[in-house]
Amino acid sequence: MAGILQRYKAVYGLPDDYPIVSLNEGNTPLIPCEHISAHIEKTTGVTGLKIFAKYDGANPTGSFKDRGMTYAVSQAKHDGASHIVCASTGNTSAAAAAYGARCGMQVLVLIPKGKVALGKLSQAMMYGATIVEIDGNFDEALAVVRKLGNTGKITVVNSINPYRILGQQSAAFEICDELKTSPDYHFIPVGNAGNITAYWAGYNRYQQLGTIKNLPKMMGYEAEGSAAIVRGEVIAEPETFATAIRIGNPASWQQAEAARDESDGTIDSVTDDEIGQAYTRLAATEGIFCEPASAASVAGLIKACQNKQVNNNSLITCTLTGNGLKDPDSAIRLSDEQGIAKKLSLPANEQAIMDAIGL
Amino acid sequence: MAGILQRYKAVYGLPDDYPIVSLNEGNTPLIPCEHISAHIEKTTGVTGLKIFAKYDGANPTGSFKDRGMTYAVSQAKHDGASHIVCASTGNTSAAAAAYGARCGMQVLVLIPKGKVALGKLSQAMMYGATIVEIDGNFDEALAVVRKLGNTGKITVVNSINPYRILGQQSAAFEICDELKTSPDYHFIPVGNAGNITAYWAGYNRYQQLGTIKNLPKMMGYEAEGSAAIVRGEVIAEPETFATAIRIGNPASWQQAEAARDESDGTIDSVTDDEIGQAYTRLAATEGIFCEPASAASVAGLIKACQNKQVNNNSLITCTLTGNGLKDPDSAIRLSDEQGIAKKLSLPANEQAIMDAIGL
Numbered sequence: 001m002a003g004i005l006q007r008y009k010a011v012y013g014l015p016d017d018y019p020i021v022s023l024n025e026g027n028t029p030l031i032p033c034e035h036i037s038a039h040i041e042k043t044t045g046v047t048g049l050k051i052f053a054k055y056d057g058a059n060p061t062g063s064f065k066d067r068g069m070t071y072a073v074s075q076a077k078h079d080g081a082s083h084i085v086c087a088s089t090g091n092t093s094a095a096a097a098a099y100g101a102r103c104g105m106q107v108l109v110l111i112p113k114g115k116v117a118l119g120k121l122s123q124a125m126m127y128g129a130t131i132v133e134i135d136g137n138f139d140e141a142l143a144v145v146r147k148l149g150n151t152g153k154i155t156v157v158n159s160i161n162p163y164r165i166l167g168q169q170s171a172a173f174e175i176c177d178e179l180k181t182s183p184d185y186h187f188i189p190v191g192n193a194g195n196i197t198a199y200w201a202g203y204n205r206y207q208q209l210g211t212i213k214n215l216p217k218m219m220g221y222e223a224e225g226s227a228a229i230v231r232g233e234v235i236a237e238p239e240t241f242a243t244a245i246r247i248g249n250p251a252s253w254q255q256a257e258a259a260r261d262e263s264d265g266t267i268d269s270v271t272d273d274e275i276g277q278a279y280t281r282l283a284a285t286e287g288i289f290c291e292p293a294s295a296a297s298v299a300g301l302i303k304a305c306q307n308k309q310v311n312n313n314s315l316i317t318c319t320l321t322g323n324g325l326k327d328p329d330s331a332i333r334l335s336d337e338q339g340i341a342k343k344l345s346l347p348a349n350e351q352a353i354m355d356a357i358g359l
Numbered sequence: 360m361a362g363i364l365q366r367y368k369a370v371y372g373l374p375d376d377y378p379i380v381s382l383n384e385g386n387t388p389l390i391p392c393e394h395i396s397a398h399i400e401k402t403t404g405v406t407g408l409k410i411f412a413k414y415d416g417a418n419p420t421g422s423f424k425d426r427g428m429t430y431a432v433s434q435a436k437h438d439g440a441s442h443i444v445c446a447s448t449g450n451t452s453a454a455a456a457a458y459g460a461r462c463g464m465q466v467l468v469l470i471p472k473g474k475v476a477l478g479k480l481s482q483a484m485m486y487g488a489t490i491v492e493i494d495g496n497f498d499e500a501l502a503v504v505r506k507l508g509n510t511g512k513i514t515v516v517n518s519i520n521p522y523r524i525l526g527q528q529s530a531a532f533e534i535c536d537e538l539k540t541s542p543d544y545h546f547i548p549v550g551n552a553g554n555i556t557a558y559w560a561g562y563n564r565y566q567q568l569g570t571i572k573n574l575p576k577m578m579g580y581e582a583e584g585s586a587a588i589v590r591g592e593v594i595a596e597p598e599t600f601a602t603a604i605r606i607g608n609p610a611s612w613q614q615a616e617a618a619r620d621e622s623d624g625t626i627d628s629v630t631d632d633e634i635g636q637a638y639t640r641l642a643a644t645e646g647i648f649c650e651p652a653s654a655a656s657v658a659g660l661i662k663a664c665q666n667k668q669v670n671n672n673s674l675i676t677c678t679l680t681g682n683g684l685k686d687p688d689s690a691i692r693l694s695d696e697q698g699i700a701k702k703l704s705l706p707a708n709e710q711a712i713m714d715a716i717g718l
Contacts, residue, residue, distance in 0.1 A: 001386065001388075001537070023388065023390055023646055023647065024388030024389065024390055024414075025388075027360065027386065029360075029382065029383030029384075029419060030383065031382055031383055031419075055383075055419065058417050058418070058419060059417070060388060060390075060414065060417060060646070060647070061646075061648070062682070062684055083716070083718065097646075098642075098646035098647075098648070099646060100646075101642065101643050101644060101645070101646045102644075102645060102646035104644075106716065108712070108716070110712075113704060118691055119687055119691065121700075122684075122687035122690040122691050122694075123648055123683070123684070123690070124700070125690065125691060125694040125695070125699065125700035126639065126642040126643070126648050126683065126690040126693075126694045126699065126700070127642050127643060127646060127648065128642065128643035128644075128694070128699045128700060128701075129700065129701075130700075130701040130702075130703060130716065131700060131701065131702045131703070132702075132703045132704075132705055132712060132715075133702070133703065133704045133705070134704075134705055134706065134707040134712075135705075135706050135707050136707035140707045141707070143707075144707050144708065144709055144712065147709040148709045148712060148713070150709075151709065151713065151718075153713070153718050154718070178360070280485065283457075283460065283485040283486050283487065284460050284485070284486060284487035285460060285461075285463075285487075286460070286461060287382055287419070287420075287456075287457035287458060287459075287460045287461035287486060288382065288419070288457075289420065289457070289482055289485050289486065323421070323682075323684060324482070324485065325421055325481075325482070325682060325684035325685060326684060328478055328481035331481040331482070331484065331485040332477055332478065332481050332484060334485075335481075335484040335485045335487070336484070340484065340485065340487045341483070341484035341485070341487060341488065341489075341490060342487075342488075342489040342490070343489075343490045343492070344489060344490070344491045344492065345472060345491075345492045345493075346491055346492070346493055346494075347493065347494050348493040348494050348495035348499045348500070348502075348503050349503070350503055350506040350507045350509075350510065353467070353469075353491060353493075353503065353507060354507070354510065354512070356491075357442070357465065357467070357489065359442065359510075359512050359513070
């Protein structure tokens with residue numbers, strides 16, 4: 001199936017000759033989560049929830065960033081750019097490097113010197129990006145990125161690029177197209193707050209077009225150790241093992257608050273323990289392996305049900321932003337700590353194995 | 360979109376009440392590869408190839424194994440099984456653990472003691488499988504798996520389970536549905552040889568149904584260090600860095616030879632160097648990051664063009680079996696060795712960066 005710009009060309013109002021750079025992103029699985037629903041009913045008393053996980057880890061580079069990057073890079077190509085740049089140690093750098101490679105642009109990825117393990121950059125490296133270690137911290141890297149953009153010779157594809165959020169709206173389109181309606185509540189992790197902004201804009205766009213009647217309540221969840229919006233202040237040293245939302249000064253702060261207020265939703269925080277529990281529960285009961293940060297949406301859903309913020313029998317969607325394979329270390333650590341994985345050491349004999357598992 | 364059993368229910372002849380266990384697998388991107396086509400034209404003189412990569416790394420657990428596992432586990436559920444077992448250190452164990460978790464079955468993954476790094480099992484662990492280390496090598500683990508199956512209390516989901524290959528046929532259906540025809544040549548990695556068997560059966564099924572007119576030539580490629588079919592002998596100690604096809608005694612050996620002969624195709628081998636070159640070329644020019652073994656298909660295509668085995672202007676499909684994130688170590692090593700990734704260390708100053716990249 002074609003990528004998001006081809007499929008939603010009319011919605012985006014793109015001309016026929018728009019130069020689309022695509023890896024056939026989007027069109028990701030919307031997976032029913034009956035076990036999470038049963039767990040919520042049992043532990044909180046909220047009954048009859050129809051829950052779907054939007055698994056954006058199935059995108060070509062393994063995260064929702066592909067939706068925005070196809071648009072940002074296509075527009076850069078449209079504008080005649082030869083170079084793109086971002087400051088990122090994770091999903092943004094992977095997506096920028098892939099789409100840049102695909103259309104022959106030079107891709108610069110700025111990172112703070114000595115602070116980033118190369119393992120985190122395996123994707124950007126494979127896609128042939130130029131990794132620029134700079135003397136300075138991440139904020140200084142971002143500042144240099146902006147200055148590079150101001151030269152007019154390099155296109156910035158960090159989230160200040162407005163086409164990123166435009167492209168990310170497509171996830172809301174896909175959800176409504178598949179459900180043939182809008183959800184009652186949409187749960188989503190909040191880091192830089194671009195994605196909650198994008199979904200809200202996407203749902204509104206579909207309402208304007210008459211494709212859906214009602215808008216969902218937007219339910220955003222930050223990690224407690226980096227909950228800038230919840231606490232109402234910039235956090236200088238954000239902390240959480242959910243690295244993809246470890247952000248102390250969200251770029252789309254105001255837009256996220258607007259999405260919350262306009263939708264009568266909430267922005268709240270969840271602890272690392274709650275995120276970790278949701279992360280392993282998704283894998284061990286639903287068979288869905290996501291990035292730790294992704295599980296903030298499901299952790300938030302469980303918390304909201306505990307707080308009786310969710311009506312019985314609601315239609316719920318939860319965004320899972322990234323692929324679990326992005327962070328195997330957290331998988332090994334948490335599945336071990338929580339006793340999810342069981343390990344046995346036995347002789348090569350079928351009876352010994354049957355005995356050990358009680359069959 | 361629904362998974363493969365729901366979408367192809369009529370093709371598979373499944374009853375309406377068949378208990379489908381699905382993660383909405385399949386429906387993976389078919390990505391045009393114009394840069395590979397241009398490279399082939401320039402280096403071999405074969406012109407006008409229309410090449411598509413079927414990127415099965417976008418499946419829920421990151422490989423084509425999900426297509427077969429949804430069928431094998433659904434059938435196990437249909438038959439009332441409570442336990443499933445496989446011997447695997449890679450993609451099969453991840454898929455078995457995910458689909459087993461989703462329907463509440465106990466999943467046993469047998470591995471040789473002390474031979475497998477836990478990092479390879481991060482997925483199976485997260486999905487809550489029971490990892491059973493046995494005293495013995497991989498062949499002995501497989502033998503125990505068969506004996507466990509013979510007890511009638513545990514369902515084997517290794518490739519001897521016939522529903523695996525049935526499910527994998529769906530990739531051929533999807534290709535034909537999207538192209539609205541069959542390809543002229545289908546290139547595919549060959550390890551255990553189940554996938555080439557499945558594609559060939561799938562194309563034949565679609566021809567019987569009248570959905571396509573012609574059948575493609577099946578072009579299978581083993582890694583040189585484990586090219587049992589090409590050499591015509593079992594290889595006791597198979598060697599290749601493309602671990603997913605490091606198999607010295609393919610389970611579907613005869614079926615693969617039949618697919619080759621019936622389709623007037625070929626089974627040949629490619630060197631680790633050829634695989635590595637195709638692997639980095641796919642990432643750095645097409646923006647597609649696959650497992651090393653996946654790239655054997657594209658390495659094979661390039662070799663076949665060098666040998667003038669491919670006609671000009673042909674329609675070509677190449678299966679990419681798995682997600683590059685399954686093996687970040689190979690990505691870092693090869694992108695470094697081949698100079699794909701460039702690294703700079705610079706002051707936090709835009710002019711210094713512009714100077715360094717010659718802008």
